[in-house]
Amino acid sequence: MTTDAAPTPVPYDPALEPGLAAFLELVERIPLRADTILANRAHFATIIPPIEAQIGELPLDFEHRRVPGPAGAPEVEVTVIRPRERAEAAAPGVLGIHGGGLVLGTRFFGTPELIELALRYGTVGVAVEYRLAPEHPGPAAVEDCYAALEWFAAHAAELGVDPERIIVSGASAGGGLSAGVSLLARERGGPRLAGQLLNCPMLDDRNETVSSRQYDGIGAWDRNNNDTAWTAVLGERRFGDDVAPAVAPARAAELGGLPPAYLEVGAAEVFRDETVAYASRIWAAGGQAELHVWAGAYHGFSGFSPEAIVSRAANEARDSWLRRTLGVEPAEPAEPAEPAEPSP
Template identity: 40%
Template sequence: MPLSYDPEFAKAAAPILSGISSNPAPAVHDVKSRREGITARYAEMFAKLPEPSGVEQTIHQIKSYDGQTISVYRFWKKDSPTSPGPTVLHCHGGGTIQGDVELFKKPLALQVQQTGVQVFSVDYRLTPENPHPTPSEDCYAALCWLYEHADEFAVDRTRIATMGESAGGMLAAGITLLARDRGLSPPLAKQILIYPMLDDRNTVPNPALEPLALWRANDSITAWTALLGDKIGTDDASPYAAPARIKSVEGLPPTYIDVGELDVFRDEDIKYAARIAAANISLEFHVYPGLPHAFEVYAPNIEATKRAQADRMRAITTL
């Protein structure tokens, strides 16, 4: 039986799917068109989300690994306890080629409103202007800054999770590996990876999946090349940029991963999850039938999205 969209998703996302199909896809390596198109679509969809209430936001300037200043956004509930509690260090999606925290701040604030768990989101520098290791090192610098300032922000250092979606999931996984390998103490409590982009070698279109995908093989080639340059697909690609390449997952924290059945990252996410399970690391893993990449952006109110969001919120609240 051929792959197909979840019927409720197809109905809810029909206008955006029609718009995507009626416009020519950007050429491979056309970063500018992808930045404009994806950002506009996400901004349109996020504008339809309900307005969060009771969530505060501040922006903090920190120094990254090379001395450059980057911004870290803090989101927290007004009535949060003053005693140290769980915290999420978030890396936003966008293939590392587009997006910023400003674009994602409404869904992040809604997440904090729902869970009560504060979030620090990193405005890392984008590629191709800032290739690897800059995005990963920006996010790792933010993680170290969070550890250093934990007392100031009522953060329990033993209950910090990394989290990200798509390329943000790649960055979250990458800095979780860096935290393990650099001996960050205390260790991270969890990694929460939402349809993460993990493997630069996954660039060959799957003919059964490609027509239904909302992020396609050419998008991946564009994004990975922007991040890795001529190292894409070679043995010189860093596992801290492409976590699927890491030789061992031993010592990683408990892990949550989810991905749609129609996502081009599906198979690499399944393989990464299987490696974590084989290492006897606590794992929660979901594949949602009939859903493509970033399904919750395009169809936030369908039952499948509600189930996925409930799974994610539980992963956060059980930190």
């Protein structure tokens, strides 16, 4: 890793600062180090409402299933969320992958997004419970997510889903895993994804960009958190030449032949530069990528500062991509969806 002095950080949008303070108080109350991962995991469990509370009286159904896992690995738990009234036509599908830096969280941290999309567009969502590091180093997490995608695509008819309109979606670690799943699907000739939604994605284990050094000790999911998480995932393999691209997608040598990508990130966060670089490399390979870098925005800003103008713009841009990619229109006029995953 570089030892250069940290460069001056990009200032935050003043309208976002109260939300950032709330993020740090709620999500990052315990500093993340190797010896506090379990304490942080326990804290996360207290801030994620159970699925029953998330759905409440909404006109949705959910069910938990166990599906085949990767070869030689345990089954993968998933939760399916869909409208109670089934449409005659096959619905779009969304494989939702939660955040948490690959070391924290459960699938229910990502289900609010699937609930919102089911209500707004009639989608069928599948939330994945992947194995966490350090107990399960990479590629355990991405292999679990890919196994869930294979099951989702194979059971599309049963679930009332159009297999040509399945996307993978996630924020932070979930964004990185969504990119990794897309790479595995390409390499293995697996399910054909209609798109990949990469929200402030965690893509590069090396943590050496300018933006990663600008937010060292400040902000949401800072450089220290990122180092702690990647070391938990890769151990001694970190920084080596044999890190699997599906685990750290920035390591992929070639980004051609991937599903259309939507990438969004704050200008004032660790993941800014690796997200921009990933989009640029998709374009260089002749692929489709839509990139949004939001001025003065911290990691997870639109979830914790939903009323800010920049957050509304981010939500509207994401919604536009979903509508174009899935070929859907809202069931009725509604406020733009807020992202489900405000933390890594």
